[in-house]
Amino acid sequence: MTKRSLVAKSIALAAIVALAVAMFFVGKGHTVYLDTNAVTIAGKEARAPDLSSVVFDDNEPEEMGRAERVIANAIGAKHSVKVESLDGDGKKAERTIRIPTSWEDVSISIPALLAGAPDSAVMTLYAALDRVDEPAEKTVQQVESDVIKLEPLTVP
Amino acid sequence: MKNKFKLFLIDNAVVVVFVLLIAIAIPLAGMPGKYLLQEVLTRLGRNAFLVLALLLPIMAGMGLNFGMVLGAMAGQIGLIFVSSWSIRGIPGLVLAVILATPIAVLLGYVCGSVLNKAKGREMVTGYILAFFMNGIYQLLVLYAMGSLIPIGNPELLLSRGYGIRNVVDLIGVRQSLDKVLQLTVAGIKLPIATYLVIAAMCAFIVWFKRTKLGQDMRAVGQERAVSLASGIPVERTRIIAIIISTVLAAVGQIIFLQNLGTLNTYNSHEQTGMFSIAALLIGGASVRKASIPNVIVGVVLFHLMFIVSPMAGKNLIGSAQLGEFFRQFISYGVIALSLVLFAWKRQANEDASRASLRGGASKGGAA
Numbered sequence: 092m093t094k095r096s097l098v099a100k101s102i103a104l105a106a107i108v109a110l111a112v113a114m115f116f117v118g119k120g121h122t123v124y125l126d127t128n129a130v131t132i133a134g135k136e137a138r139a140p141d142l143s144s145v146v147f148d149d150n151e152p153e154e155m156g157r158a159e160r161v162i163a164n165a166i167g168a169k170h171s172v173k174v175e176s177l178d179g180d181g182k183k184a185e186r187t188i189r190i191p192t193s194w195e196d197v198s199i200s201i202p203a204l205l206a207g208a209p210d211s212a213v214m215t216l217y218a219a220l221d222r223v224d225e226p227a228e229k230t231v232q233q234v235e236s237d238v239i240k241l242e243p244l245t246v247p
Numbered sequence: 248m249k250n251k252f253k254l255f256l257i258d259n260a261v262v263v264v265f266v267l268l269i270a271i272a273i274p275l276a277g278m279p280g281k282y283l284l285q286e287v288l289t290r291l292g293r294n295a296f297l298v299l300a301l302l303l304p305i306m307a308g309m310g311l312n313f314g315m316v317l318g319a320m321a322g323q324i325g326l327i328f329v330s331s332w333s334i335r336g337i338p339g340l341v342l343a344v345i346l347a348t349p350i351a352v353l354l355g356y357v358c359g360s361v362l363n364k365a366k367g368r369e370m371v372t373g374y375i376l377a378f379f380m381n382g383i384y385q386l387l388v389l390y391a392m393g394s395l396i397p398i399g400n401p402e403l404l405l406s407r408g409y410g411i412r413n414v415v416d417l418i419g420v421r422q423s424l425d426k427v428l429q430l431t432v433a434g435i436k437l438p439i440a441t442y443l444v445i446a447a448m449c450a451f452i453v454w455f456k457r458t459k460l461g462q463d464m465r466a467v468g469q470e471r472a473v474s475l476a477s478g479i480p481v482e483r484t485r486i487i488a489i490i491i492s493t494v495l496a497a498v499g500q501i502i503f504l505q506n507l508g509t510l511n512t513y514n515s516h517e518q519t520g521m522f523s524i525a526a527l528l529i530g531g532a533s534v535r536k537a538s539i540p541n542v543i544v545g546v547v548l549f550h551l552m553f554i555v556s557p558m559a560g561k562n563l564i565g566s567a568q569l570g571e572f573f574r575q576f577i578s579y580g581v582i583a584l585s586l587v588l589f590a591w592k593r594q595a596n597e598d599a600s601r602a603s604l605r606g607g608a609s610k611g612g613a614a
Contacts, residue, residue, distance in 0.1 A: 107345060110341070110345065111342055111345040111346070113338075114334065114338040114339075114341045114342040114345070115332065115334060115338075115342060117338045118334040118335055118336055118337070118338025118339045118341075118342065119332070119333060119334060119335075120333040120334065120335035120336075120339075120419050121333070164335070166335045166336050166338070195333060
């Protein structure tokens with residue numbers, strides 16, 4: 092292998108690795124939970140409007156009530172969220188957020204966004220609530236008095 | 248004229264048999280034409296690339312590359328990693344191709360080297376090699392992934408904590424290529440981007456045939472001894488043909504699976520070689536000769552049969568299962584028929600040339 096061809100091959104390899112890294116960051120997918128549950132910011136409770144229109148990236152606008160959660164799929168790090176209150180109070184907010192690559196599931200708080208909270212309060216790593224597994228039916232211990240005693244059948 | 252027709256029938260026996268079968272099956276199936284057209288066009292986009300991957304080894308005289316299953320495995324490994332890292336859309340597909348390529352190159356090199364040791368028996372060697380590599384693939388996916396190889400997404404792993412689940416949902420990359428530039432004409436969806444990729448692949452093959460390496464491959468395919476004598480590195484050329492075919496099979500499998508949207512971890516690759524080879528043979532190709540039109544005609548005919556046979560079986564006998572068995576029978580049967588015809592034609596040609604030599608010698612002697 093000549094020096095020239097070695098250099099050409101090294102450049103090609105570096106370009107492919109760079110493309111792979113770029114694809115990793117550009118195509119990194121996140122599941123975004125748009126959340127209208129009330130949040131407490133600096134000791135003050137922020138509530139979402141009774142009805143609001145939420146637009147995530149170029150998706151169709153979602154009409155959300157209070158204490159609702161809508162799932163959106165996102166590709167890449169940079170995204171825009173646009174919120175408009177439909178309660179007639181004229182509240183509006185728009186924010187461009189950057190989702191860290193390591194975060195798979197992200198929760199975006201609509202009340203925090205409308206309240207103008209910093210990004211750290213608006214966007215949090217989504218953690219599903221721990222499911223408490225309870226038996227579908229509780230076992231009831233039968234007491235003697237509950238048992239109906241059947242008389243033996245007498246065949247005539 | 249009669250002889251010419253007979254010769255045409257002999258040369259295109261598989262195609263003719265298939266066209267007749269389809270002509271009988273379509274009215275029996277009673278499916279709407281629009282549905283059939285949509286299915287055929289979808290399947291053309293899904294499978295054509297895989298079948299194109301078979302052309303170069305045929306050109307290099309290595310017959311039908313049953314070892315393309317190795318490439319399919321490499322493609323699947325790429326897709327598993329992409330799903331594990333949640334890389335979606337076209338970037339996910341590109342990354343899967345980049346990840347699959349070095350694996351396919353390595354597997355192709357191994358396959359090519361083994362096939363060089365088994366010259367003249369490449370097809371059966373490739374077939375058995377695919378079984379062998381399937382064992383290694385299963386070891387890798389069933390035991391190493393999740394234990395030795397970190398898998399980020401626990402949803403992909405079996406409940407025991409290592410090994411990939413039987414089915415991987417490719418929701419992130421599902422139809423991401425097909426939906427780019429998708430056109431709807433008269434209610435029929437056309438995956439234009441996929442067709443463009445296939446067209447680019449066809450252009451690559453046409454261009455490649457004209458390059459020095461392509462010419463070498465053709466020469467090696469026609470006569471190994473003469474090629475070696477004229478300074479062509481025969482073994483290296485054959486290995487390159489298999490490496491390219493394996494890489495293309497990896498890309499083809501990624502295109503195939505993005506269309507389906509589901510990866511059957513332990514089975515998806517198994518039928519890839521068989522069905523692609525059957526489609527190519529149905530298109531009129533042989534062990535020695537195959538072209539791009541053979542690929543297109545073969546994919547259309549083979550998949551048309553796939554679509555109509557279950558319904559035709561149901562309407563004819565009352566059981567769709569019969570149609571399912573029929574199409575399995577067809578895919579294996581057509582390979583057998585094609586190989587038998589090829590062997591028979593080769594034998595007939597050898598007999599004819601021997602006879603002409605004898606005739607030539609006696610004439611020469613008489614003169």
